[in-house]
Amino acid sequence: EPEVTQTPSHQVTQMGQEVILRCVPISNHLYFYWYRQILGQKVEFLVSFYNNEISEKSEIFDDQFSVERPDGSNFTLKIRSTKLEDSAMYFCASSLPPGEPQHFGDGTRLSIL
Amino acid sequence: SQQGEEDPQALSIQEGENATMNCSYKTSINNLQWYRQNSGRGLVHLILIRSNEREKHSGRLRVTLDTSKKSSSLLITASRAADTASYFCATFYPQGAQKLVFGQGTRLTINP
Numbered sequence: 357e358p359e360v361t362q363t364p365s366h367q368v369t370q371m372g373q374e375v376i377l378r379c380v381p382i383s384n385h386l387y388f389y390w391y392r393q394i395l396g397q398k399v400e401f402l403v404s405f406y407n408n409e410i411s412e413k414s415e416i417f418d419d420q421f422s423v424e425r426p427d428g429s430n431f432t433l434k435i436r437s438t439k440l441e442d443s444a445m446y447f448c449a450s451s452l453p454p455g456e457p458q459h460f461g462d463g464t465r466l467s468i469l
Numbered sequence: 470s471q472q473g474e475e476d477p478q479a480l481s482i483q484e485g486e487n488a489t490m491n492c493s494y495k496t497s498i499n500n501l502q503w504y505r506q507n508s509g510r511g512l513v514h515l516i517l518i519r520s521n522e523r524e525k526h527s528g529r530l531r532v533t534l535d536t537s538k539k540s541s542s543l544l545i546t547a548s549r550a551a552d553t554a555s556y557f558c559a560t561f562y563p564q565g566a567q568k569l570v571f572g573q574g575t576r577l578t579i580n581p
Binding site for chain 1: 499500502504509510511512513514517557559561567568569570571572573574
């Protein structure tokens with residue numbers, strides 16, 4: 357069964373540094389998402405992306421965040437200047453129409469020092 | 470907040486018993502989905518129930534939806550040790566939102 361893959365599985369970065377998290381969604385999916393989960397807390401929506409533009413973003417997704425689909429397969433999340441509170445698991449997901457089941461990757465654990 | 474609470478927050482039962490988890494939400498939804506998360510892994514979709522459906526089955530899973538009470542329940546029958554995981558409900562709203570809103574989750578432990 358096709359799956360969403362994320363790299364790296366763990367990223368350790370100094371505060372203030374830029375970080376790029378990478379995802380390869382399922383190939384025939386059209387909608388792409390990033391969520392995050394701070395340790396022990398619920399999964400929070402960050403952003404959705406369709407037709408090469410952001411469809412919706414949450415309050416968390418401020419100017420420090422950006423997303424890009426640089427080619428036909430990758431979907432990236434960039435954090436320009438990381439803060440301690442950015443430490444979390446970041447999950448990429450993809451779906452056919454947005455109301456249908458979303459398929460999640462195994463996440464990238466981001467640790468900001 | 471669009472999402473309410475899940476209860477219980479944690480549930481520990483013996484293998485073979487049934488496990489029931491509940492989820493509440495606050496505003497009208499398009500559909501409600503249940504996901505499982507094993508420790509350190511991503512979320513796996515289990516079942517989707519639409520707002521015009523009341524009950525749905527998939528293998529050992531049974532989901533109900535009561536839109537008048539804005540609540541849903543997930544029943545896992547004849548539990549197995551491999552069912553140990555966190556279970557989340559997620560709601561999808563009709564007004565242009567292209568996101569899932571997750572509950573806090575129920576941590577389920579199945580004791581052998």
